[in-house]
Amino acid sequence: MLVFPIKRAWKISSIAKRFPxxxxxxxxxxxxxxxxxxxxxxxxxxxxxxxxxxxxxxxxxxxxxxxxxxxxxxxxxxxxxxxxxxxxxxxxxxxxxxxxxxxxxxxxxxxxxxxxxxxxxxxxxxxxxxxxxxxxxxxxxxxxxxxxxxxxxxxxxxxxxxxxxxxxxxxxxxxxxxxxxxxxxxxxxxxxxxxxxxxxxxxxxxxxxxxxxxxxxxxxxxxxxxxxxxxxxxxxxxxxLSVRARLSGSDELAKISAAFDRMAGLIQRNTEALQSSQISLGEAHAASLRQAEQLSQTLKELQTTQTQLIQTEKMSSLGQLVAGIAHEINNPVNFIHGNLFPISEYIQNLLALVSLYQQEFTQSSPAIDQFIETIDLDFIAEDLPKTLISMRSGTERIRQIVLTLRNFSRLDESDIKAVDIHEGIDSTLVILQHRFKPRHDKAEIEVIKHYGKLPKVECFVGQINQVFMNILNNSIDALEEHEWTKDEAPKIQICTRLKDSNWIAIHISDNGPGIPEEIQQRLFDPFFTTKPIGKGTGLGMSISYQIVVDKHHGSLQCFSTPNQGAEFVIEIPVCYSRLQSPDSTIASSVVLT
Structure with missing residues (x-):
């Protein structure tokens, strides 16, 4: 009885191995x-x-x-x-x-x-x-x-x-x-x-x-x-161990080949040294083992760097794609939105003209009366301005969404810019809006915003938006996996404040199941994930940590108690350019912390 299921599973497995x-x-x-x-x-x-x-x-x-x-x-x-x-x-x-x-x-x-x-x-x-x-x-x-x-x-x-x-x-x-x-x-x-x-x-x-x-x-x-x-x-x-790829060129394959050749050469040299040491002395054998461990760590770092490069390139391409789509949508929407105002004026004039005709020529032909009754002229005169108003509202909504996409699409910008952090948070919330809505098996997620009065912050805006996206996605995943009672509702709270004249803090918290202590200790490690295979790469929080700490000289911390939710606190300096000055008080505070 199990022959056919086994054969079918074997066929599916063989097809999966050949894909892509x-x-x-x-x-x-x-x-x-x-x-x-x-x-x-x-x-x-x-x-x-x-x-x-x-x-x-x-x-x-x-x-x-x-x-x-x-x-x-x-x-x-x-x-x-x-x-x-x-x-x-x-x-x-x-x-x-x-x-x-x-x-x-x-x-x-x-x-x-x-x-x-x-x-x-x-x-x-x-x-x-x-x-x-x-x-x-x-x-x-x-x-x-x-x-x-x-x-x-x-x-x-x-x-x-x-x-x-x-x-x-x-x-x-x-x-x-x-x-x-x-x-x-x-x-x-x-x-x-x-x-x-x-x-x-x-x-x-x-x-x-x-x-x-x-x-x-x-x-x-x-x-x-x-x-x-x-x-x-x-x-x-x-x-x-003597084989080498030796690919020429300056593209990614050539770089991978060069890294492979360096790795192969290093492994070959260490292996030969290890074999020689095993023959001669046990102490040399221990040293060779340490070198092999160091080589394994180097290979792991190389894999991490390669994966992060791919992720960065993907986000850059996504930013360019979103910006292009937003630009292409914005042009016809602006054309439609701009023409709705003269159309409204023309229609008002036409309706006024029809009204004047009805007042001046009270005796009309039966065909005209029949046609007026057929099209329900009074309803058209009342409903048409409302329709135009709703169209203007719709085009205005599209323009706002396009503006949000353009703000969020700056993932490939490599220059420091002074920006409004709240705009980046709002853009990220618009992108994730579909995940907040209720579904047949998911409750609606309420987003509570408490924005403080912040100055413009010098930062890599696209990378900071990516940090917001990663943290909010993790919060949404945690809220969706939690079992809610009728008296409970999933919530995400975002608070911003000016910590002092040189630093701002962004608090993103949820009322989900929380994060266990053992997971918090590895939360920012590369390739660490608690999600099933195919749902997470384990790089989101690691990349976010590097963006905040290494790139912006700030701090990213997680505070969580089981069954009481989790809170992520992002702290970054207001003036990134002042960090480059050795006499800056901001630079001193970064070193001290």
Missing amino acids: PPLRYSIPTTLLILGSLLGIYSFQREIALANLRNEEKAIDYVRFIGDRTSGILAYLYRQSGGTGTDLVISQLQDETFLNVAVVLDETDQVIISTQRKFYKLFLSETTIEIDPGVVQSVRQTLIGQVNLSRDRKSVQALYPVVFPPAPGEILSSRVGVLFLEYNQLSALQYQAWKDALQRSIEFILFLGLCCIGIWYFFDKVLTLRARRLVEASNRFSEGD
């Missing part, structure tokens, strides 16, 4: 997928734009034909009583994409048509798909209309044709309608699809060649060199 795949396969596969997605998007977008252009051209062409034909018909009816109008309509049959052209009299009866089956029929008796209300609107307003059909395959045009006035009339009350239908859009859409397909195929082929070139470049620059380093590491682990 080698770079020689993952790089071209990724490039191919991205290129295909880009080609599909470009193909669909080009078809959509081409169809839009074709529709505009077709509408312009039909509008031109409708204007010209209706003008000629009106002239013939006015000058000769309609003689020659049949010839005008029959000449339209030479149009390649014309489907039908008819002239309706004032009773909607077909009096001229390019298709004989419609002659003398009323509009409702024909197969022409057209809204009678549109026909009546054209007849009343004497303004032509050009529209797309419901299936967007053809263009329909309706233009008024004024017949000669009846006896005793000065102005004719007999108005007919010219109806034209062109179906060239299907052919144009098919041609646009063919052209877009051809260009997309050419683009994909070009992109494929580029992908091959990029893959070849990465294979030469990265994959082959990484393979050499792996082979050297494997041979070294198998006992060949």
Whole structure:
């Protein structure tokens, strides 16, 4: 009964061991997928734009034909009583994409048509798909209309044709309608699809060649060199202590290779010395053991430094990415937000104009009254300003979030700047806002802020924000893992104060389960974590300690009692530049503490 589960577990384990795949396969596969997605998007977008252009051209062409034909018909009816109008309509049959052209009299009866089956029929008796209300609107307003059909395959045009006035009339009350239908859009859409397909195929082929070139470049620059380093590491682990990677260049692989070669040389020399000492004297053997222990510590420090470099580079890239996204969002949001104010003014003017029309012209047509009732004009006049106000509020909220992202994204800044510490804390809280909200199995976390009056502090703002992020994330994790009763609620409290004229203190505390004493002693050690594998690297608090203590010459302390929460206290100097002066009182206080 356990055979199939064991086989399934073995297959899953074998697949997991093969993931991620080698770079020689993952790089071209990724490039191919991205290129295909880009080609599909470009193909669909080009078809959509081409169809839009074709529709505009077709509408312009039909509008031109409708204007010209209706003008000629009106002239013939006015000058000769309609003689020659049949010839005008029959000449339209030479149009390649014309489907039908008819002239309706004032009773909607077909009096001229390019298709004989419609002659003398009323509009409702024909197969022409057209809204009678549109026909009546054209007849009343004497303004032509050009529209797309419901299936967007053809263009329909309706233009008024004024017949000669009846006896005793000065102005004719007999108005007919010219109806034209062109179906060239299907052919144009098919041609646009063919052209877009051809260009997309050419683009994909070009992109494929580029992908091959990029893959070849990465294979030469990265994959082959990484393979050499792996082979050297494997041979070294198998006992060949003389092997060296010897990669040239100035990139990270070359630096790792140089570090590996130095490590291999040091291990080789110490191993040879150890073997020689074992043969000669026991005292030399003890010294060799001490050297091996020192070498192990050096290797551990090298691994720590390498991991911290990767983490720093990741945070720098994240900062640049967030800053770029914030910039791209900010431009269209500013455009929308800036245009909402004139739009509000225009709409108020239009609503005022409609109100004036209603006051001046109290007797309106039934069609207008029906339309006003259909659209509920009073509701629109009342709701539209509220809608614009909510839109302005929404765009203002987006602008505030973008500003917060831009403030938090300064992770890659390497210069000391005088900043408002409260802005950094608030930016971090906005980034983590989703974790404070209640979820189906998590209670809402209340954040209590007690900000003191602080001066601007000289610091590496991006790194200080990273410290806030690491500490708050740990507090949130502790609160989420704690079992809360109905009378309890998770809370995080942030207090800032001016310790003296030269120092500020930031207190971040929670009411979680607290931190045991044995964990507090190792809290700031590299790679120490109590979280499951995959959830934590053990570097967050270590990096935070280095940023506060080593980088800013401050202090980072943790105070906690089991079941009574935990409190982190960050103390940093106000003027970082004064620390560089040997006579500075701040520098003296740092040394004394």
